[in-house]
Amino acid sequence: MALVELKGVRFRYAGSDRYALDGASLSAERGEFVLLVGPSGCGKSTLLRVLNGLVPHFYEGDFEGEARVAGLDVRSTPTHVLARHVGMVFQDPENQLFLSSVEREIAFGLENLGLPRAEVRRRVREVLKEFNLESIKDRAPYELSGGQQQKVAIASVMALEPEILALDEPTANLDPLSALEILSLVKRLTSEKGVLALVVEHRLELALKFATRMVVMLDGRIVADGAPRDVLLRTGSIVGYPPVVVTHLLLKRRGLAEGSIPLTSEELARAVIGRWATRYS
Numbered sequence: 265m266a267l268v269e270l271k272g273v274r275f276r277y278a279g280s281d282r283y284a285l286d287g288a289s290l291s292a293e294r295g296e297f298v299l300l301v302g303p304s305g306c307g308k309s310t311l312l313r314v315l316n317g318l319v320p321h322f323y324e325g326d327f328e329g330e331a332r333v334a335g336l337d338v339r340s341t342p343t344h345v346l347a348r349h350v351g352m353v354f355q356d357p358e359n360q361l362f363l364s365s366v367e368r369e370i371a372f373g374l375e376n377l378g379l380p381r382a383e384v385r386r387r388v389r390e391v392l393k394e395f396n397l398e399s400i401k402d403r404a405p406y407e408l409s410g411g412q413q414q415k416v417a418i419a420s421v422m423a424l425e426p427e428i429l430a431l432d433e434p435t436a437n438l439d440p441l442s443a444l445e446i447l448s449l450v451k452r453l454t455s456e457k458g459v460l461a462l463v464v465e466h467r468l469e470l471a472l473k474f475a476t477r478m479v480v481m482l483d484g485r486i487v488a489d490g491a492p493r494d495v496l497l498r499t500g501s502i503v504g505y506p507p508v509v510v511t512h513l514l515l516k517r518r519g520l521a522e523g524s525i526p527l528t529s530e531e532l533a534r535a536v537i538g539r540w541a542t543r544y545s
């Protein structure tokens with residue numbers, strides 16, 4: 265069975281007359297980096313909330329369909345059990361960090377799991393090293409920059425060793441370089457540790473570099489799902505084309521580039537160089 269399995273999930277928040285999820289089906293496996301995009305209000309955050317059970321346990325409403333995470337039925341599994349399998353990080357890490365030091369912050373979730381002290385210490389040390397946070401381990405999270413806070417939030421969640429990481433606009437408040445660093449880190453977790461990452465990210469030009477799969481939502485439904493290049497080709501009018509694609513299109517129209525749409529600047533450069541090599545060889 266897939267690590268995440270949603271079948272025809274419909275959810276309507278209590279008091280609302282429309283469905284935030286309206287028949288969403290998704291199946292995802294270990295090691296995938298799933299980029300989740302779509303216009304504001306299409307249901308991305310709601311879908312992530314289903315994975316850790318916030319929907320329907322915390323946010324009440326009408327829930328239909330089937331949602332399984334790590335084999336557990338989300339509706340009948342308490343959120344603290346789901347939390348062992350799904351690490352969730354929100355757009356604004358400040359709301360997730362509340363302790364006096366980075367080290368305490370990372371240890372907190374582990375202590376809550378009831379792990380022995382030696383194991384807590386070992387995992388904290390490992391995560392501090394892995395996320396390159398050793399130099400700021402004694403600082404208070406509230407005095408850190410947005411990018412550092414985001415890293416601490418992801419590190420605290422990853423210390424719990426979840427198989428699934430759900431990130432809701434994790435780079436929204438960050439400069440492009442910090443955003444790139446966070447997404448590279450997530451990519452490493454997927455490729456080296458087999459973590460399944462589901463990432464909501466509006467800045468396609470950043471995320472397409474890393475995604476192995478792209479899922480597009482519209483009005484509570486999944487309208488496209490597959491290899492990022494194919495999905496972008498089909499849904500660019502919904503999600504918008506990143507600058508490399510627009511540049512490629514303009515160059516191609518003038519006969520200055522070749523090939524299918526590029527997802528990164530490196531691919532764009534190759535499309536241009538390739539065209540010139542063909543022209544002058």
Ligand SMILES: Nc1ncnc2c1ncn2[C@@H]1O[C@H](COP(=O)(O)OP(=O)(O)OP(=O)(O)O)[C@@H](O)[C@H]1O
Nearest residue numbers: 277280284302303304305306307308309310311323
């Ligand atoms: N707590 C809530 N109570 C009632 N309705 C909600 C709640 N949260 C979201 N909704 C509604 O559910 C729908 C889907 O919202 P959701 O937040 O999942 O969209 P989104 O794709 O994450 O949007 P954005 O890109 O703006 O973050 C919207 O119509 C929204 O108004």
Ligand SMILES: [Mg+2]
Nearest residue numbers: 308309310432
């Ligand atoms: Mg959202």
